[in-house]
């Protein structure tokens with residue numbers, strides 16, 4: 840699967856399904872899945888800050904926790920994290936700590952993104968671990984979900 844753009848599109852579809860479920864609890868629609876080296880989904884998550892009252896309940900953190908539980912280890916080498924929105928600084932830090940080798944993201948976040956936009960935590964030369972970043976996968980769909988959510992909030 841590595842490097843196959845169609846595969847990334849399919850995986851982003853799964854992350855989009857997660858994201859689309861978030862507004863049911865008033866949460867911003869961001870979704871994430873973690874797949875192993877064979878492309879099997881080992882973790883999934885969506886933004887659940889409102890649902891849980893937990894400021895750290897971002898889609899990526901929840902997906903990483905689920906993947907670690909599935910695999911029985913904290914070190915997620917060989918895995919790919921697929922997320923609808925560019926990770927924030929906290930999530931980028933968690934990705935580095937989990938030793939995830941690759942992130943596939945949908946929409947860039949020019950206000951708070953930390954995998955290339957505002958910061959680049961995952962490719963910082965001082966970092967203990969470097970991450971490959973594949974951006975802009977189904978970017979319009981990922982961005983539209985967010986735009987629709989915030990427009991409906993007004």
Ligand SMILES: [Zn+2]
Pocket residue numbers: 897898899926927928929930931
């Ligand atoms: Zn985050």
